[in-house]
Amino acid sequence: MPTSSQLSKERLIWMYTQMCRIREFEERVKRTFVEHPGVIRGHAHLGDGAEASIVGCLATRHEEDLVMPSYRCHGYPLVLGTSAGKLMAEIYQRSDGVCKGFGGSMHLADPAHHMPTASGIIGQGIAHAAGAAYAAQVKKTGQVIYSFFGDGSSKQGAFFETLNMAAVWKLPVVFILENNGYQAYTKIDLEDANAMAGDPLSQKAKAFSIPGITVDGTDPLAVYDVVSTAADRARAGQGPSLIESKFYRMSPHGNAITVPPVPTQFQEHEAIEVYGNKAEFAAAQANDPIKKFRAKLIGNGTFTDADAKKIEDGVKAEMEEVVKFALASPLPAGEEAVKYVYA
Amino acid sequence: MPREMMFAEAIAVAITEEMQRDSNVVFYGQNMAMTDRDPFVRKFGKDRVRITPISETAELGIAVGAAMQGLRPVVELYMAEFMLVAFDEVINEAPRLRYMSGGQVKVPCVFKAGFGFAAGWAGQHSNCTYHTMMGIPGLRVALPSCSADAYGLIKSAIRDDNPVVYLHHYMLMLDKSPVPDGDYLVPFGVADVKRPGTDVTIVATAWMVKKSLAAAEMLAKDGISAEVVDPRTVAPLDVDTIVKSVKKTGRLVLVDQAPRHASAAVVIAGEVAEHGFKYLKAPVKMVTALDTSVPYSETMERYVLPSEEKIVAAVKSVMAMQAATV
Missing domain, CATH: 3.40.50.920 (Rossmann fold)
Known part of the structure; x- marks a missing residue:
């Protein structure tokens, strides 16, 4: 696979555009709680802050490679080509939703665009990804499976069992541990033995004798390079790798958990709300991956400030239409609920 | 002429026949396929027949993921209680994913285990846990009582497009009874x-x-x-x-x-x-x-x-x- 320095101007602009689309989509999800209360039910988890990591990873994919994320799953299908309108419609509980209103924010699925399912239970999707990789291995499809999960998932039994078995079976899977600093509401240095010791989480890979690499997840090109190497390795039959992609989750874990009829919204980030650490959050905002990539691409002459503005305006217009489409889509009829229990 | 078969033999024969019929059927579990002399390994090779570590969550989760990508995994769990350590996969993953995806995926897999071992196995290895699974929409639960049903139900389980918990009773494993000739299937939901x-x-x-x-x-x-x-x-x-x-x-x-x-x-x-x-x-x-x-x-x-x-x-x-x- 080419290195990031060999990526074409068009590809870099595509990467920037996808990062902007994720950010704007998540902003519109968040605004919905204010502008259209009640339209989003349950719990929604946003991927703002993860844009560089998501796009850097997915830019390395071959067309048939699969992506299996956790419940924080809005960003990936946007990049994979799923209709943003159908994604928003799903989050808005509509019949035009990508899962017809059966799944919602935590369970987006679009197998036609290479994202079979997302599990809402922490860590379990890691095993599903390894299963997809086992199918690819048996059927000799040449696919690599991209398994995305958070730092919280890396404390689950499913993580340890699956990484061991994937290593034993040399499965074509890349495990991407998105270390966003928080396990739900809990700061990572309160719950992760490696973090408490000041060690990278990627060293968990040592337990399975597979490569483990930590990368700056706010730099899409750095992510691209380490994931390329891991994907090449997986495709060559050499087995899985563990990538720790470090970035900062810029929204709280999810919208506040309230009991109806109390309306729910996104509150301040846990850094401020729980830990009273405004400086930490301000530093994360200053290190915004989108701002950094924008400056880099202007700096190296990939595009001008005016070009970037044009992309950003285009994305804003796209997501405005996405919200309109989702709001206009009808709610499913109640009796639809008995479909799809059995195949 | 019906064949006289031991209960355990009927299951093994049926799985073998299903693996011959459909190359997407795979079979794995702990303490099986340990050497190249294993009859399943000899017939079907190490891609389709595998030994696993003692990792039920991974075993069942891998079955779920593989099933969504076109395989038909049969996971040998030995004892139904071992499923309990991976109950999220049994109850909250395998039977839910199709529904939550709005019918976009199928999860055809078989979780096979013995149960009810009333032979001095005491509190943690003798149980009947099917009541915890029979109220889960999307999941099927089979409990054969004779060789013919053991044979016909495991075949139906493997061909079914849904997750199936297939529980064979330990106290019946050596019982001999006739199995009808040919590709005998027992449909689900027919007493x-x-x-x-x-x-x-x-x-x-x-x-x-x-x-x-x-x-x-x-x-x-x-x-x-x-x-x-x-x-x-x-x-x-x-x-x-x-x-x-x-x-x-x-x-x-x-x-x-x-x-x-x-x-x-x-x-x-x-x-x-x-x-x-x-x-x-x-x-x-x-x-x-x-x-x-x-x-x-x-x-x-x-x-x-x-x-x-x-x-x-x-x-x-x-x-x-x-x-x-x-």
């Missing part, structure tokens, strides 16, 4: 009348069918004609056949090796109360395990579990109740 009768309906599954048939033989000597109905799958559950039998006999005894509270017997009793109450000449009687764990010592184990004698006594009591009310 089988194992012995026709006119005075009382006994509904039982797995090992309890064997005990109920023995009890029916004893009752016949006393002039009581018991009909023994085996649902064969508890999810889906063939309520129609049970109600039809109750319509004929007017009396119902439910036999379940699980503890009484929230057992399959209770579920069947509820269905009959709603759909067959008018046919009942006597109250429903349940013969279940006591609401205890399974004890180690044989005398206590026998005290806790249903037996032929307890079934006979229950049948006689419903016959007597009827006589008293006439």
Whole structure:
């Protein structure tokens, strides 16, 4: 696979555009709680802050490679080509939703665009990804499976069992541990033995004798390079790798958990709300991956400030239409609920 | 000519035939396929037949992911209790993913395990846990009681496009009985009348069918004609056949090796109360395990579990109740 320095101007602009689309989509999800209360039910988890990591990873994919994320799953299908309108419609509980209103924010699925399912239970999707990789291995499809999960998932039994078995079976899977600093509401240095010791989480890979690499997840090109190497390795039959992609989750874990009829919204980030650490959050905002990539691409002459503005305006217009489409889509009829229990 | 087969043999033969028929069927688990001499490895190779670490969550989760990508995994779990350490996959992943995706994916996999090992395995390896699975929409639960059903149900399980928990009873594994020739399939949700009768309906599954048939033989000597109905799958559950039998006999005894509270017997009793109450000449009687764990010592184990004698006594009591009310 080419290195990031060999990526074409068009590809870099595509990467920037996808990062902007994720950010704007998540902003519109968040605004919905204010502008259209009640339209989003349950719990929604946003991927703002993860844009560089998501796009850097997915830019390395071959067309048939699969992506299996956790419940924080809005960003990936946007990049994979799923209709943003159908994604928003799903989050808005509509019949035009990508899962017809059966799944919602935590369970987006679009197998036609290479994202079979997302599990809402922490860590379990890691095993599903390894299963997809086992199918690819048996059927000799040449696919690599991209398994995305958070730092919280890396404390689950499913993580340890699956990484061991994937290593034993040399499965074509890349495990991407998105270390966003928080396990739900809990700061990572309160719950992760490696973090408490000041060690990278990627060293968990040592337990399975597979490569483990930590990368700056706010730099899409750095992510691209380490994931390329891991994907090449997986495709060559050499087995899985563990990538720790470090970035900062810029929204709280999810919208506040309230009991109806109390309306729910996104509150301040846990850094401020729980830990009273405004400086930490301000530093994360200053290190915004989108701002950094924008400056880099202007700096190296990939595009001008005016070009970037044009992309950003285009994305804003796209997501405005996405919200309109989702709001206009009808709610499913109640009796639809008995479909799809059995195949 | 039907083939005479041991229960365990019927399962192995059926899995072999399904693996020959469909190259997407894979078979793996702990402590199997350990050497190249393993008959499944010899026939199907190490891609499709594998040994796993003791990692039930990964084993079942990998089956779920592989099933969504076109394989038909059969996971050998040995003991049903081992499924409990991976219950999220059984209850909250395999049967939910199709539904949550709005019908976009299928999860055809078989979780195969023995259960009910009433031979001194004590509290953690003798249990009947199917009541915890039979109320999960999207999941099927099969409980064969003879070689033919063991053979026909595992074949149906492998061909089904849904996750199936296939539970084979340890105490039946060495029993020999005939298996019909050819590609014999037992459909899910179709009960089988194992012995026709006119005075009382006994509904039982797995090992309890064997005990109920023995009890029916004893009752016949006393002039009581018991009909023994085996649902064969508890999810889906063939309520129609049970109600039809109750319509004929007017009396119902439910036999379940699980503890009484929230057992399959209770579920069947509820269905009959709603759909067959008018046919009942006597109250429903349940013969279940006591609401205890399974004890180690044989005398206590026998005290806790249903037996032929307890079934006979229950049948006689419903016959007597009827006589008293006439």
